[in-house]
Amino acid sequence: MPPRQRYGTDDHEHYERPRRRTRPRTKDRPSYADAAEAVVVTVDRGRYTLRPDGAGSDGVGERVMAMRARPLGRKAVVVGDRVRVVGDLSGDDGSLARIVEVTERRTVLRRTADDDDAIERVIVANAEQLVVVTALADPEPRTGLVDRALVAAYDAGMQPLLCLTKADLADPDAFLTTYRSLGVPWVVTQRGGDLAELRERLAGRGSVLLGHSGVGKSTLVNALVPDADREVGHVNAVTGRGRHTSVSAYLMTLPDDPADGWIVDTPGIRSFGLAHVQPEDLIEAFPDLDEETEECPRGCTHGDDEPECGLDEALEAGRADADRVRSFRRLLAARSEPAW
Numbered sequence: 001m002p003p004r005q006r007y008g009t010d011d012h013e014h015y016e017r018p019r020r021r022t023r024p025r026t027k028d029r030p031s032y033a034d035a036a037e038a039v040v041v042t043v044d045r046g047r048y049t050l051r052p053d054g055a056g057s058d059g060v061g062e063r064v065m066a067m068r069a070r071p072l073g074r075k076a077v078v079v080g081d082r083v084r085v086v087g088d089l090s091g092d093d094g095s096l097a098r099i100v101e102v103t104e105r106r107t108v109l110r111r112t113a114d115d116d117d118a119i120e121r122v123i124v125a126n127a128e129q130l131v132v133v134t135a136l137a138d139p140e141p142r143t144g145l146v147d148r149a150l151v152a153a154y155d156a157g158m159q160p161l162l163c164l165t166k167a168d169l170a171d172p173d174a175f176l177t178t179y180r181s182l183g184v185p186w187v188v189t190q191r192g193g194d195l196a197e198l199r200e201r202l203a204g205r206g207s208v209l210l211g212h213s214g215v216g217k218s219t220l221v222n223a224l225v226p227d228a229d230r231e232v233g234h235v236n237a238v239t240g241r242g243r244h245t246s247v248s249a250y251l252m253t254l255p256d257d258p259a260d261g262w263i264v265d266t267p268g269i270r271s272f273g274l275a276h277v278q279p280e281d282l283i284e285a286f287p288d289l290d291e292e293t294e295e296c297p298r299g300c301t302h303g304d305d306e307p308e309c310g311l312d313e314a315l316e317a318g319r320a321d322a323d324r325v326r327s328f329r330r331l332l333a334a335r336s337e338p339a340w
């Protein structure tokens, strides 16, 4: 019986029992049956900003501050997590709700420990797509960085999307040659151009936008979510911290998308360690190549310095495309390049 009904008006017996016998037994522990569901919008030093399902309706705020409750133990709570929450959901100043449960994650985008940060971290949960924002010029695109972002996407089980900005300054063809054989989808954007194609790619799903300073990521975010600055500003006002100083990832629902798509901006993510990514995990993103590695010697990394790699046999036998194998091996090598 749900706990709510234990205190129902029909339950006379419950109150007539001697007091001692009503001592809570294990099965009477709170089950949080009336907890609300919410998504984690941003995380800032132990404080979580949530958007509850049904936000904006009776007594339910658009943005609710919360802390973690004891039942969570040490489990991390990250941006994009679906959580169950109890307590004050009004979102009023000074109110604080409690997160009692984190729903199982569909994807996890993580980064390995790096110089600035000794802990391996999950950056975003439940996103399906990683949008790698790269300028075609000013700054010049850097293949190594794009490759590293792709490795992170494939490892996370996310679909990559190349978003090539500043197409008014340079032609995308030369750059795209590098990615054609991997089959990475792409869109181009330019100053004054419309974002219809990008919006279509973002509709109805969760996407993380990753890009280096100056590539035009903020310009895109502001066009997609005209309220973006105000939203992030509001969170920092509540937490008492300056704008864009401490928030490293921030989730926004797309206002023009009836299918409830959302994006996560990552203004604070400056490095992206990939040491945790194993060749076996990466090659799974390329089933045709994966199949060719079944006979590889134990521990084969599938790199071009491996003496008996199945990928080389597949090339010799004409079963694999040389450009595709070369590109896959370039991604493998990008794991250990410095910085993202």
Ligand SMILES: Nc1nc2c(ncn2[C@@H]2O[C@H](COP(=O)(O)OP(=O)(O)OP(=O)(O)O)[C@@H](O)[C@H]2O)c(=O)[nH]1
Residues within 6 Å of the ligand: 165, 166, 167, 168, 169, 189, 190, 191, 192, 211, 212, 213, 214, 215, 216, 217, 218, 219, 220
């Ligand atoms: N020519 C051209 N310039 C653009 C385009 N998109 C953005 N810019 C310019 O590029 C510069 C950087 O854009 P931002 O949107 O601030 O880039 P960002 O990636 O968010 O960089 P940070 O704010 O430093 O993190 C700005 O001067 C923009 O006006 C574009 O499509 N074409």
Ligand SMILES: [Zn+2]
Residues within 6 Å of the ligand: 293, 296, 297, 300, 301, 302, 303, 306, 308, 309, 310, 311
């Ligand atoms: Zn191999």
